[in-house]
Amino acid sequence: MTTEMPLSFPRRVDLAHLPTPLQPLDRITEKFSTPHGGPRIWVKRDDLTETAMSGNKLRKLEFVAGEAMAQGCDTLITCGGVQSNHCRTTALVGARLGMRVQLILRGELDGLPDGNLLVDQLAGASTAFYPPREYFEDLTNLFTHWQAFYAERGHKAFCIPTGASDGLGIWGYIAGSEELLADCRDAGFIPEHIVCATGSGGTQAGLTLGCHLLGSEARVTGYAVCDNAAYFQRKVREDIRHWCRLSGNTVDESGLNIQVNADYIGPGYAVADEPVYRAIAEVASLEGLLLDPVYTGKAFYGLLQELHKGNYRDCKNLVFVHTGGQFGLFPHRENFPFLL
8 A cells, every 4th residue: 555645744753662563452352252253453552652651642742843843942832631641741742852841731630649640740841720611711812821921931832732633743643554554564464444542533533544645445433532423523624624734735535434433432521431440450451451541441442342232243353543541540540449
């Protein structure tokens, strides 16, 4: 498979340990196969992009940080929940590159910092907490405020949207899809399905566009962890259109296959039901693979339910993209009483 048009990648900072491994999950495959068959399940270990488990966010931030440096910026500003994986990764990237980091966080500090927030602070990021209503209603103004705050002090700040999910960050998984498809070829198969958690839409957009540009027939499905299917259908298209504007490339949107499964969101973002926690424990005990209850745990639980229903029985090989997030597991420790 080759690209239909030559791609000129923008400036990039090498941050991730690539390529990440592609591994079979044969115990999971055996346990969840049905009498009617089913796929061999593989996992693309993008949780291993960096030793601090920065996951999928690091692929995007390679291109974001490259652009920020090209513009002469010395400060990164981004946003997310108190336990945001993206914010934690941005904090670590800033520390690694010698850049200031300002985090606009949704929620409040409740007790001692834990999980991702603890890593944010260890990495030296500045944190500002806002109630959810103010955060959602005034996020644009909050970015403007902090950008002006640093400008007044002689610093130039680069603003990064939620999850680095836009037409710049999408390059991370255009490159990532190229790597994944090459891994599959080296392993002797062509994937029919590629599955990932989708929370800000950028990873799914990059995988969808990357497979499209590379001529792959793999169907990319994002398992939503918030919002709804219509939101992610729209968000993926918006990110791809933004990429077209920034890169000067064109894409026939009618050829895009944007698949979203929003059946396993549960009570809401970052809130899971007991079956998700049990699935996390089961995957860890069967495969030594650690998932989180916000993103990968929900998506993998949804995948297991779909396998049980037989919805992938005509597929030979399915790849689950592990996007990381393990630090977000620890603040949920009280939801595993069945392990005691």
